[in-house]
Every structure is written in C-alpha cells, then in structure tokens.
Amino acid sequence: MFCRFYIVFLFCFAIEGYSKEIPEELLEDIYTQAAENSEAESVDLTQVYEDLQFYAQNPINLNQTSKEELERLHFLSAAQIENLLYYIYMHFPLENSYELQLVPGFYKQDIRNLLPFIKVEKVEKHPPKLSLKKIGTYGKHQLISRTDAVLEKKKGYASATENNYLGSPLYASLKYRFSYSKRLLAGFTAEKDAGEPFDWKYNKGFDFYGAYLQLNDIKKLKTVVIGDYVAAYGQGLVVGSGYGFGKSGMVLQVESQKAGLRKYSSTNEYAFFRGIGTSWKFGKLDCSAFYSFRTIDGDTVNGAFASIKKDGLHRTSTDFTKKHSVNQQLLGAHIGLSYTYARFGFTLSHVQLDKPLLLKPYPYNSLYFRGKEQTAAGVHYAFRWQQLRFFGETAMANNNGFATLSGLSFSPVSSVGIVCLHRYYSTSYDVLFSQSFSENSKANNEEGFYLGVEVHPFQYWKFSAYADAFRFPWLKYGVDKPSAGYDLFFQANYNPVDALSMYFRFRTKQKEKNSPLDNPTTHFQQTQRSSFRYVLQYALDDNINLQNTIESSYYTESATPSSWGWVLGQDLNYFMLKPALSFDLRYEIFDAQNYANRIYFYEKDVLYAFSIPALYGKGSRAYLLVKYALSAKVSVQFKLAQTVYAEQKSIGTGREEIEGNTKTDVKLLLRWKL
Amino acid sequence: MKHVTYFSIRITVLFLFFVPHLWAQNEALAVVASAAPANASVAYTKTWTAFHNPAVLSARQSKAVALQYQNRYSIKELSTGAMSFSLPTKAVDIGVAFSYFGYEDYHELCSGIAFSRRLAKRFSLAVQVNYYAAYFSPSLGYKGNIIAQVGLLSEIKQGWVIGFHAFNPAQTAINYAESQKPIPAVFALGSSYAFSPELHGFFQLDKEINHPIQWRFGAEYQFVAGFYFRTGFYGNPLVPSLGTGFMLNKWRIDLQFERQSLLGISSSCSLQYIF
Secondary structure, three states, X not given: OHHHHHHHHHHHHHHOOOOOOOOHHHHHHHHHHHHHHHOOOOOOOHHHHHHHHHHHHOOEEHHHOOHHHHHOOOOOOHHHHHHHHHHHHHHOOOOOHHHHHHOOOOOHHHHHHHHHHEEOOOOOOOOOOOOHHHHHHHOEEEEEEEEEEEOOOEHHHOOOOOOOOOOOOOEEEEEEEEEEOOOEEEEEEEEEOOOOOOEOOOOEEEOEEEEEEEEEEEOOEEEEEEEEEEEEOOOOOOOEOOOOOOOOOXXXXXXOOOOEEEEOOOOOOOOOEXXXXXXXXXXXXXXXXXEEEEEEEEEEEOOEEEEEEOOOOOOOHHHHXXXXXXXXXXXXXXXXXXXXXXXXXXXXXXXXXXXXXOOOOOHHHOOOOOEEEEEEEEEEEXXXXXXXXXXXXXXXXXXXXXXXXXXXEEOOOOOEEEEEEEEEEOOOOOOOOOOOOOOOOOOOOEEEEEEEEEEOOOOOEEEEEEEEEEEEXXXXXXXXXXXXXXXXXXXXXXXXXXXXXXXXXXXXXXXXXXOOOOOOOOOEEEEEEEXXXXXXXXXXXXXXXXXXXXXXXXXXXXXXXXXXXXXXXXXXXXXXXXXXXXXXXXXXXXXXXXXXXOEEOOEOOOOOOOEOOEEOEEEEEEEEEEEEEOOOOEEEEEEEEEEEEOOOOEEOOHHHOEEOOEEEEEEEEEEEEO | OHHHHHHHHHHHHHHHHOHHHHHHOOOOOOOOOOOOHHHOOXXXXXXXXOOOOOOHHXXXXXXXXXXXEEEEOOEEEEEEEEEEEEXXXXXXXXXXXXXXXXXXXXXXXXXXXEEXXXXXXXXXXXXXXXXXXXXXXXXXXXXXXXXXXXXXXXXXXXXXXXXXXXEXXXXXXXXXXXXXXXXXXXXXXXXXXXXXXXXXXXXXXXXXXXXXXEEEEEEEEEEEOXXXXXXXXXXXXXXXXXXXXEEEOOEEEEEEEEEEOOOEEEEEEEEEEEO
C-alpha cells in the first residue's frame, strides 16, 4: 500500500500540468496514420474528433465507466481498456487520476493522452433526469459555421470549360450540436462543397443535409438513435462503419474499437446509415437492431449501376445525373453476451438495393459483390486467460464468401507488450459495410500475419515496432496475378521531460504491381516505399511551443530509377490565455521527385477541418492559423495557407487546374456556444 | 577589343563551371560565409553574420560593426564582400547589412535590415527585409526585388540551441527582359550543443528548393581564452573546413578555409569591432 502511494506521490508532479485539451500530438498521430493508410489527403475524422471533443468537455468518470465508453476514446488499446477496468474493479473506488500509472500497460504518454478526457469522482447513483425543464436548463448548444476558399481560380470555374462547375468556389458548412450530459445528443449538419451550386434548381440550398437524435440509458434501453448514425460490432467484418486505426504508430492497437450504435455527425456523404437504431441491455445480454433507408450515388444505366460514387461531390451536371440514383436499405441486428473476462456476439446484416450493382467485368473483380441483395453474418469473441487476451471474428456472406480474423495480445513482462493478429479474407468476401484490419482498403482478397511489439526498456524511452507479412491470393487492381508483400515499422520515442520530446520513425513497405506496358522483360515488378521521420518538440516558457520535422521518403521499383523525397518543417505555436488567442505558424520546404515519393505532412487546422497535404514536387508551403475567443461563447478561427511550387507553371489537372505556381487556401470558422 | 573578347570568354567559363556549384552550395552569391565551422551558422550564436540567421542578433545583443570578405576558389571575380552593423535596443535588436558579389560586368548586391526580438527567456524571433539586385548588362542595368528572411533561435536547455532560418521563403525572383533570375530559397535547420564551455558541436541541414539537401557538421574548440579552433565538413563531394578566431579586446577576427576537391580552396575572413 505504501509503495502504491509513494509512486503516486512521485508521479503527481509529472502530470500536474496537463490541461483539458485534446493533445495535438495524439491528433497528429491519428490523422497522419489514417492518411498514410488510406493514401488520401482528405480523411474524414470528424467522428474521432467529435468523440474526443465530447469527452474533453464531458470527461469520463473512471469510477463509473464502461468498456463501450472507453472505446470511444479511440487511442486506448483493448488490452489497456481491460487492464484499466480490472484495476478499477479491484481498487474501487479510485481516489484520483494519479493512480493511472499503477495500471499495467499505462505509461507516461498514455496517461498524458488520457488525462484530458477523464475525471475521478464519486459515483452518481442517479444519472441526470431526462425532463424537458432540465434539458432546457442544462443542455449545451453549439453552432459552427465554416467557409473555405482557394483564392486562385480553377479551370472548372471558367465559363468556357465544358461541363464546368455549377456552383461557386466557396466551401460552406453549418453545424448545430446539442448535448445534455451524455444522455441526449442532437445535431444538424448542412454542407456545400466548393463548386457545388447553392440554389433551388439543383439542390435545396446546401448540397448535403444530415441530422440525428441520440438518447442513452433509458432504463433497459441503452441507446436509441434516430436520423444519421453508424453501427459497428466485433472486429467490423460484418458491420464496421466508422473509423478504424489499422496499422499505426500505436502498434498494439490493432483490435477494432467498435462501440455499437452512435450518432453520425460528419460531412462525409457516404459512410453512414440513415434511419433508426436501438440497443437494449438485459443483464449480461445486450441486443441491437437497426434499419436504414437512404439514397446513394451511382452511375445508373439501363436500370443498373456499375459503381458507387463515394466522394459526395456534385459539382457538374454529370455529377447530378448520379446523385441519389440508388435506394439502399439495410437491416441489421446484434446480440452480445458480456462476462467479466469474456465477450461473445453475433452480428447479422442484410442490404437491399433497388437497382442491381453490375461492376464492369475484369478478372480482378470477377468475385466481387454483384446484384441487389447481400446478407452477411458473423460471430465475434474476446476473452482473457491469465495474461493472454484472445479476440477475433469469423463471418460469412450469402455468396459463401468467408472471412476470419483472430488475434492474441499479452505482456510477458510489465515493460513489454505484444500483439499478434492473423486474418484471412476470401476473394468473394466483399461485404459492403465491413471495415476491419487489412492492408487493402477493404476486408477482401487478403491473408496476413501481423506482429506488434512495444517496449519500455528504460526510463524516458519507448520503442514500438511491427511487422506485417501479407499476400493477396487473387488478382488486384493493377496487379494481374496473386501477389505478396510486407510492411515494417519502427519508432523510438524519447521523452526526458514534459517540455521536450522527440521521436524517430522508419517505415518500409514492399508490394508487387504490373510493369509498364512498354517493358518487354517482365510483366510484374516489386515496389518498395520507405520513409524516415524525425520530430523534435519542445516548449519554451509557458506559452511557446516549437517543432522541427525532418522527413524523407525513398521509392524504388525495378522498372524505373529509385527516387527520394524530403520535407523540412519548422513550427511555432504561441498562445495567450488573456486574451484567449493562439497563433500557429509553419514553414516547410519539400522536394519529392514524384507522386510515389509524396510525404503526408499533418497540419493544424480550424475545427472539424483535417489537413494532411501530400507533398510532392519542389516547393515550399507556409500557413498561419489564428484562434481567438471573442468571449466565453464566441470564438473565431482563421487559417491562411500557401503553397509555392518552384518548377510548375500550373497546379492540378482537369477542372481542378490552376494556372501559375501558387495555391492559396483560406478558411474561416465561427463557433457560438450557448 | 581582343581583351574584351578574352575577358568575356573567361567570364563565360567562370559561370559555366563555377556558378552551378556555387548555387549548389544552397546560398545566394551575395551572402558571405559565416565564421561558424563548416558554415553551420544557423545555431551559431557567437556572432551575427550578415544575411545569416537574424535571430542571432538577440542572442548576442551587442553593438558591433563588421567587415567580411569571402574569396571562392582563389578567383577574384567570385568574391563577396559585406559589411554589417548591429544595434541592440530595448524594444528590438536591429541589424543592417550590405553585400556585393562579382565584378564590373556582372555583380549582385544585397542590402537589408533585420529586426529581432527575444520573445521569451530562451527564444528569439527575427525578420529581415532585403533588397536583392543584380547587374545584368549596360542595356538592362540593375534589376532587383524585395525578399524576406525569417529566423528563430531556441535554447531548449542549457547549452543546446536549435536554430531555423528561411532565406527568401516566398521564392521571389528577379524579373528582367521577360525572363526570371531565381534567387535561392533556402531552408536551414541546425543545432549546436555545448559539450563543455570550451567545446561546441554543430549540425545543420540546408535545403535550397532546387538543389539536393545538404548537411553540415562541425566543432569549435576554445584552446585558451579568446582563441578558437574550428573544423568541419559539408556537402557532396565532401568539403573539409578549417578555421580560427581571435578575440583581442574589442576586436574579433575570424578566418576560415575550405577545400572543394575539384575546384580548389576558398577562404573567408571577417573583422569585427564590438562597442
């Protein structure tokens, strides 16, 4: 006992200073990894951000939490959640948050990440009542308006361009959020992308509207959500909409963090359900049922469609011929059984389209889903035996497509964490809403084994590494034969004091792809992409933070010469509490020979905007982000970013082409809290 | 006439062979080399050199006047001369500088004023505004443009300094006769570490936007009070650098030599008076 409190006492001073803000390095890690894994600049992480922001404003009481609630923090591994719940169970009630360092698997950085989202208080025996009077009195309203623009004119806005953009180059969105404790959440979203018309001819004002109402903990009814929502169960093989980390710098966090039904508040126009979902809890048993009816975009011809348009952009008359052209219905259910050391569940989904999906036939997609109906079902499990934690899911689709994932995590000694994961997704397993751990963008045509290790060998140091060997048993897009590859990752973190931290990261990935058609010697070639990153972060005084970044990428394939890319960046953050004003400045210079050498470089941005530009070519980029709280209720955020290319006379292609070598982005956000 | 033709050929040869290399050094021609080992000047706080990291002005905070001269590969026409003056004030530390590269038929000039301020005990921020001009020919005369410099200097902990310097971050060029002469846009990031009060190590990465990244590595050792020995390496092919510095009362003298394996020896010297 003495030892426990002595350690607590020693650690008090180390964690005293952290404020209730979302740690920027945590967001950076999440966003950058998401961009690298999805190979896209515009990864929509609104769900992740809103969850984190919600819990930053409504911290989780550790003495009164659940697995589902902790899973919504996204950055805790399943083993950490189990260890934390076990510790709470054994030492209930916790005295204060300093006890976190006594939980196995929680190190300084984990605790630093967690602190803004938790509190340690006495258990509230009666949750806040859902009466109209209390909702009206204690409910929190928030209105957010955002406008973005690119100052240079794009080709698509020139009147002479064929099939040009119908709308203005302004992006605009309006979001309303309401929350009453954690029991009632409601919101409304309207959005118009740049180039989309804001009128009554093509749209009803904005191009996209969404709304939701979520109620929690009404006796046996755990959750009911009406409007836009997402659902995710098990490892996501049957239904896994939402965001999953997959491979990332958090190497132990491979187990899908799925948290049942919850509202959807993002502006992504594809990845959500629209309808109603309910979830009940009867002791150890919980049951969910959900129904969705919505329209999606497809290039419909002769009563069928060849592909689903997922980008949500409706800027040209051609886009409008595809808009909302397919009706999609989904019916799903889940039954789960929870014990102290084990969980089991069964998930079922049935999707029905009003028009058949008929993909253009190619050898690689010959076994993909086609038709109007799809049914999938799966069983999932997670249990603990001694130090070992097992988890997995096995699922099957109505075309006999089969997928299975199984994993094991354990800590042989307190300073070492290990996770192993094997997955096999058959080529015919092509379930529309599955989202699980994979190298491919979807759980399909893949087999692989992943091993992740995290070691804390001595004070201030952390080493993380993973190795993932995978193969694709059938052809892929751009690879006309079964292929294989590997992905290796290593990261060393050094954090001697709170004001100083640094890390070095190395990642290399090898894959196969078709050779260029003019190569007479071979049909296939191996590609290898490696990247190195060094980041130094330090705080000077109480209001200045700086960061230096050096990153390079190396790309090689047998048919062409290898190439390098470099980015050097300097960040400066200056903030004041009175007035509540902060400045973020960055200047970076990049030189990446081609797109294969692109480097994803995370940027801070205005609220609900996510910038991870893929830098390639030669040039420099700078931005200024200003956040100013006019009062406790009203705040304004402004970002000005400019990229100047050294050797280009135009930027972009097609309708997105800009004449000249400069691109300037402006963003303005207003937030009003009531 | 014959003399003029010979001279023109000589100049053409000079520029064909040497200027690409000079530009590959990630520096504008009108920027004179600093006294730092291997020219790793961005976190070198002992003296401010004209058109190098202006945030060093707040690290020194001394009123000083300096003359600098650099000769590249023992060729008179590839020389740069500079003079600078620094003046610390309560509000802001000011530096003024002028430099000249070249010879009568072709030369480049740079003049600028720097403002640096210590925003925190261990952090300085500076901006510098320069006018960079080049003389192209009697018919074209001088053409120039305004360029910016930004510098940061942070002492992370006692003896460990990180410096950042951006020269021409907006990639401004000189426009002439419907053409453009680019001015190097350089990003420099470097660190110095004091192993002891006498021994300092330096590391720096430079990236000029159109040239490969370049690293610099060097060390400075103070044998006795006021007498420094400096050495280091940079670039590819590897260029060794050797230098020395003396402090004599209020005078400071720095000498530096480096040897490029193909092009030969370059030298630089500076004379500074500290008020």
